[in-house]
Amino acid sequence: MVRQVRICGFGGQGVVLAGVILGEAAVLDGKWAAGASSYGAQARGGYARSDLVISDRPIVYPRVMEADLLVAMAQDAYDCYSEELAQGALVVYEEGLVSPREMEAIRQVSIPATGLAIKELDSRQAANMVMLGALVALSGVVSMEALLRVIGERSGSFKEVNIKAAQLGFRLGEERWRS
Secondary structure (H helix, E strand, O other): OOEEEEEEOOOOOOOOHHHHHHHHHHHOOOOOEEEEEEEOOOOOOOEEEEEEEOOOOOOOOOOOOEEEEEEOHHHHHHHHHOOOOOEEEEEEOOOOOOOOOOOOOOOEEEOOOHHHHHHHHHHHHHHHHHHHHHHHHHHOOOOOOHHHHHHHHOHHHHHHHHHHHHHHHHHHHHHHHHO
16 A cells, blocks of 8 residues: 655645654554655745655655645645645645635545644644644554654654644544544
């Protein structure tokens, strides 16, 4: 099974870090992962994208052609990358920042990641971890255990906040999955 994952937004939202963490969690789960990231010349405010191919077998072509899973944290990124989706894809988008369009055979789930990160954790920067937790709950692309382990190893002084953010996102993702 091959999953093509794209996480997109603007610089400063932690899109590249989210991709690195998701890729490392896949490896911890015994999967193969290949990734690449792209961001604008600006440190903050330009486009940012993290692409991952996750597979149970060695990866033959390491580029995302049509995403099975799209995490969109900004409207411009959503507008750009929602055109490159596989049939039956899952889109997880930032509720406060993205207004989705109707798409046939695509499941779209809103997650108020930034609002929750601010309200529950007093940290706007943890929104990317909320989105990762929700993505894992909605897709099962990696295990939550592997995700939390990598977040703990990669977050430095933000470890506690980022772990709580991912758990918060996971719970919300589970709720949205049931509804």
